[in-house]
Amino acid sequence: MKLHELLEKYGDYEITDFEKIKDSLEKPKPRTVWDLNTGDNFYLIGTSVSDLMTWANNYELFFEWREAGDVFLTAEEAKRELARRKIEALLKKYANGHKFEFGKHNFYIFVDYAAAKEVCITRETYTKSREVYFSSHEDAEKAISEIGEERLLRDYFQIEMEE
Secondary structure, three states: OOHHHHHHHHOOOOOOOHHHHHHHOOOOOOOOHHHOOOOOEEEEEOOOEOOOEEOOOOOHHHHHHHHOOOEEOOHHHHHHHHHHHHHHHHHHHHOOOOOOOOOOOEEEEEEEHHHOOEEEEEEEOOOOOOOOOEOOHHHHHHHHHHHOHHHHHHHHOOOOOOO
């Protein structure tokens, strides 16, 4: 029961033992990292996932980490994102520094759900909607081959795979 519901129902009652009530109150957990307040727990990613940390509103570095997308409510979320970032770094490696060129073929990988969650390659010429592009179909194929389709599906696209 939420406290505001309790007040609606029992608002006219007298409290005779506040300590009993106080002991049963539980602070609401943050729903997103943007809801973190002093004393809330979180996980940080860098080159690895941190141990459980405690938020402090007076620590400016925490705000910078959160704005950079490095703060997570659970270790599982942090581990998933770290794995995704590692794959993205490998994709950039195999893209050989290729940047999107308007009016030219820019290849990228995607998941085709209609083809049973298959990693595919296509190209864009006039619309940029991805972070990693390849200059050739062959470079994209090499990335898929080196990283592995299962790892791309699981870690980069974060698709739950059937056992």
